[in-house]
Amino acid sequence: MKTTQHAATARAIATVIGTIGVSAALLSASGCVIERSAPRASATPAVRPVTPTSANDERAGLHDRGPGPALGAASGTSPGTSPAMMTGRWAREWAFAREDAARGGTNPYPFAGFDGVPRGGAALDPEPMGFGPVQRVTFSRVGADFDPTMTPDGRRLVFASTQHRKTSDIYIKDLGGLVVTQITNDPADDVMPAVSPDGTRIAFASNRGGNWDLYIAPISGGHATRVTSDPADELHPTWSPCGTKLAFCRMGEASSRWELWVTPATAGVATEFLGFGMFPKWCPVSGTGAEGSDRILFQVGRERGSRTFGVWTLDYMDGRAWNATELAGSPTAALINPTWSDDGRRVVFAEVPLDGVTNAASAPRVARLWMQNIDGTGRVRLTEGNAVALMPFWGRGDRVVFMSSKDGVENIWSLDAAPAIAAADGAGQRVATSPSAPATPAGTTASAPDGP
Numbered sequence: 001m002k003t004t005q006h007a008a009t010a011r012a013i014a015t016v017i018g019t020i021g022v023s024a025a026l027l028s029a030s031g032c033v034i035e036r037s038a039p040r041a042s043a044t045p046a047v048r049p050v051t052p053t054s055a056n057d058e059r060a061g062l063h064d065r066g067p068g069p070a071l072g073a074a075s076g077t078s079p080g081t082s083p084a085m086m087t088g089r090w091a092r093e094w095a096f097a098r099e100d101a102a103r104g105g106t107n108p109y110p111f112a113g114f115d116g117v118p119r120g121g122a123a124l125d126p127e128p129m130g131f132g133p134v135q136r137v138t139f140s141r142v143g144a145d146f147d148p149t150m151t152p153d154g155r156r157l158v159f160a161s162t163q164h165r166k167t168s169d170i171y172i173k174d175l176g177g178l179v180v181t182q183i184t185n186d187p188a189d190d191v192m193p194a195v196s197p198d199g200t201r202i203a204f205a206s207n208r209g210g211n212w213d214l215y216i217a218p219i220s221g222g223h224a225t226r227v228t229s230d231p232a233d234e235l236h237p238t239w240s241p242c243g244t245k246l247a248f249c250r251m252g253e254a255s256s257r258w259e260l261w262v263t264p265a266t267a268g269v270a271t272e273f274l275g276f277g278m279f280p281k282w283c284p285v286s287g288t289g290a291e292g293s294d295r296i297l298f299q300v301g302r303e304r305g306s307r308t309f310g311v312w313t314l315d316y317m318d319g320r321a322w323n324a325t326e327l328a329g330s331p332t333a334a335l336i337n338p339t340w341s342d343d344g345r346r347v348v349f350a351e352v353p354l355d356g357v358t359n360a361a362s363a364p365r366v367a368r369l370w371m372q373n374i375d376g377t378g379r380v381r382l383t384e385g386n387a388v389a390l391m392p393f394w395g396r397g398d399r400v401v402f403m404s405s406k407d408g409v410e411n412i413w414s415l416d417a418a419p420a421i422a423a424a425d426g427a428g429q430r431v432a433t434s435p436s437a438p439a440t441p442a443g444t445t446a447s448a449p450d451g452p
Contacts, residue, residue, distance in 0.1 A: 154396030285344035289315035378424030
């Protein structure tokens with residue numbers, strides 16, 4: 001049953017891939033707006049589930065459900081065949097439909113074409129893109145560069161790319177250099193890299209085993225060790241600060257929802273279920289939660305109203321997960337791709353306004369990055385204009401890297417967050433203080449009743 005559903009999903013995705021860019025396919029993977037329907041059964045959570053409860057719940061954007069028809073899909077499309085059913089992580093889940101369709105596997109990235117031609121749904125943006133200095137750091141002319149992360153010293157960029165072939169591999173380069181080194185080289189797709197705290201290993205997701213599982217490899221390249229091996233799809237690994245555990249999201253076979261799990265980095269069994277959500281990011285600083293616990297950042301959808309994604313944290317210690325807390329949410333925009341600052345005091349996320357989404361098979365017209373303190377104060381918009389900016393990662397020295405199609409092709413860009421931090425601290429520069437709000441002087445409150 002599961003194999004048949006996954007094969008149907010892959011075929012449906014394949015009809016979309018190649019006609020839209022990475023940003024569009026990414027959007028079609030997860031749903032910003034969710035329709036009401038009967039709740040589905042789920043596994044007993046360790047924390048109260050805070051995800052949407054509908055089965056057919058994606059109109060145009062990002063959510064954490066499994067099956068559900070996407071906006072613009074044919075009326076006869078059944079649950080389980082929607083291109084939007086997969087992950088919804090913006091620029092990284094775009095690359096793998098056609099190969100998966102041939103293999104009959106699940107495709108977590110219905111967003112990139114494998115057509116070998118330059119892609120990207122956005123025209124060149126004449127407006128300034130960033131609040132601070134913005135710099136392009138990868139230079140692909142075909143394919144796409146996505147899933148950016150950095151080594152702990154802040155010197156090197158690690159990312160996934162389809163720049164050399166139709167399936168994606170993991171690459172590494174000096175942040176200011178032009179030479180790229182290939183870390184993985186497998187006929188399947190390798191995506192979502194995460195560098196270990198000591199900088200010696202990368203965890204990533206790959207479908208080389210027939211479905212999406214987690215692997216760990218030396219950052220210098222070499223043999224990849226399989227961490228998960230069950231029939232479900234596991235994606236988006238993130239390291240604990242001590243480097244001994246991985247958190248990740250898993251498509252629950254019983255719940256048909258994206259679930260959060262923790263597993264030892266050296267074992268092959270997902271041992272601890274945390275709750276429901278997507279794209280976890282472990283705080284790089286340990287002990288920042290209640291009772292000396294660690295904090296894990298993730299995105300999850302509202303259970304009523306517009307059901308848009310919001311940014312949440314939970315506290316985790318010794319198999320216990322509690323204190324689920326919403327940091328940012330909006331009824332008029334999906335807030336996705338959350339990531340920590342390297343000191344654990346701030347978060348950055350992407351905002352996709354619902355009025356900037358035509359349907360699940362088209363690129364978002366606008367996607368902006370926002371920064372805020374962990375207590376909800378100091379909210380500042382990092383990118384401006386009409387460019388699409390997604391998948392941020394905050395590295396050492398207040399350097400934020402992200403994916404953008406500003407130049408017409410999905411590449412990795414970098415910005416210095418220091419000016420935005422100064423503005424958030426009241427330096428007097430003009431900033432927007434709420435997603436979908438106009439710019440206002442720092443230190444004042446924007447008039448934005450629809451903001452989070």
